[in-house]
Structure formats: structure tokens, C-alpha cells
Amino acid sequence: MEDTQLRQRVSEEVINKAGNDVDEITKNKKQTKRAAMARRGLRSLAISVIIPVSLTFISRLIHIGQHKPANSLLAPWAMHTFFAISSLVMGLAAWLVWADGGFHRKPISLGLYLTHLVLTLAWDPAVFGFAADMIGLVVSVAMLAALTGCATTFRQLKPLAGDLALVSVLWGGVIVGLNLMHMYR
Template sequence: MQYRKQKRTGMAARGLRSLAIAIILPLSLTVLDIILFGSGDRFRSMQRHPYFPPMWALHSAWLVAAFLSGLSAWLFWVDGGFHHQPGALFLYLGQLALSLGWYPIVFGAGAIRVGLVLCAALFGSLIACSRIFKNVNPIAGDLFKPCLLWGMLLAVVNVRLVYQW
């Protein structure tokens, strides 16, 4: 009896540890990206329009998307999704890399048109992750839907940047 309780406690601790890693890793990379490239002097100097989000809203939406995608990936992993569909891991890491690459490319390097291509690729990878994750865990797939809204917000910002210059 005591052995079972210790085993369950150990499994719960490992589960919480893996959940923390799955959420903290994308969040910390996102915070680092915001700190290094998110000052957005180009963005701040733009002419303000009512439909254009402030920088804090863009950062907040990005942090929420990083949290939700990490949680979704953990739920997918817990149900054995990455073992049954190993290509989903590369798709998830690809969308993470695309989202982390948008700030340095658009605001750091000023390659706004390349940012449009990144937005299209990011949106496609978010849709693919949502569909694949939903096949294994419906909640994991649904958690990517707010990330799709964030992808659309990035696309709107990027299109506005293209027409501003």
C-alpha cells in the first residue's frame, strides 16, 4: 500500500515538472525575444490608427499564445501524441521558431515583407498543430484557437507596417 502511494506521488511530481517545463520554456523564450527585439521603435513611430494595437497588447497576446501552445503541447504529449505522431513535434517546434523569429526579423532587421511570409507560415503551422493535436486530445487542439487569433493579429500588424512604409 505504501509503495503504491509513493509511486503515485512520484508520478504526480514528474507530471508537474514536465508541465512546468512545457509552459516555462516557451514563455521564457518569448520574454527574452520581447526584451531583445520588442522595443519596436519603428512600431512606436508609426501613425496611430484606432484598429492598430498598442505594443503592450501585442506583447500580452504573444505571452498568452506562448502559454497556451506550451500547455497544448503538454496535453498532447501526456496522451502519447508525440510518440504516435513524431512529425507533430517538428510541427510544434516549427511554429514556436516562427513565432520567435517574427520580432527579430520585423522589428530587429526591418524585413517587413519577410515578416508577411513568416506570418503565413506561422498561421499554417498553427492550423496544422490545432488539427493534429485535436485528433489526440480535443482540448489540446482547442487551446490553439486563441493562438490563431494572435497569428491574425500579427498579420494585421505586419500588413499595416508594409503599407506604412
């Protein structure tokens, strides 16, 4: 009967070494999990920035030949650059809000962001493609309103994102001013 209850006598060094191996395996799993989360985070950040900037560049490239330098108060390359910077900053701000789960807490913020993106893409063809200054003014005022709404809701969800969105609000104000000056020039 004593055969079934045999135990191996193990020194304490072997027990401690086995315990450390388990701790090391757990530590490696945690590090691997964190690295995977970081890669997913960087991937989502890249997507949230690249898509709006790419759409902005594509929209601007389609209508670049339609700019009339005599009627434009700002050089076309400068406007394209500022629109791209605005899209980049808003993409970063939207990602910050998304990463904290803000679009689930306040779905209106996602709607305002998408509205801003669509209006940003529509402004250049309206003003320079169709030469519809009044439609361009309406689009730019709506874009400014959407940007202001984004900045307000983003600030409530993540203050840094709201501060970043203020850069785009400033650019939206410049666009409204440029559009007014373009109309009455």
C-alpha cells in the same frame, strides 16, 4: 520426528492483522508511486510552459528598443503580452499531447510545434529589428500555417489540446493582419 513439523497455533486476529499490514504497505507504496508520478507530471508541465514563455520574453526583451510606436498599430507591451499568452497556451497544449504519447503517434505534431516556436521567435526581429516587412509577412503566414497544423493534429490526438491551440491560431491571424496593415500604412 514430530519436532520438525511443529506449528505455532495462531489466533485468527493475528492472521487478519498480518494481512492488513500487507494491504496497508501495498496501499502506501501505491500512494507513494502516484505522488511521485504527480510530481514528475507537474515538473514536465512547468518545463513545457516555462521554456516557450521564457524564450518569447527573451526574444521580445532583446528587440524592445527597436519598436517604432508611430508605425506600430498595437502597443508593444500588448503584443509582448499576447505573444507570451500564446506561447503559454501552446506549451500547455503541447504538454497535453505529449502526456498522452501523441508526439510518438504523430511525430509531425512535434515538428509543427517546434516550427511555430521558431517562427514566433523570428517574427519580432524580422519586422521591428530589420524593418523587413515582407520577410515579416512571410514569417507570420508560415507561423499561422504551423499553428493551424498544430491545432489540427493536436485535436486529432487530444481534443482539449486542439481547442487550446485555436487561441494561438486566432492570435496568428491577428499578427498576419497587423503585418499587412503595417506594410501598407
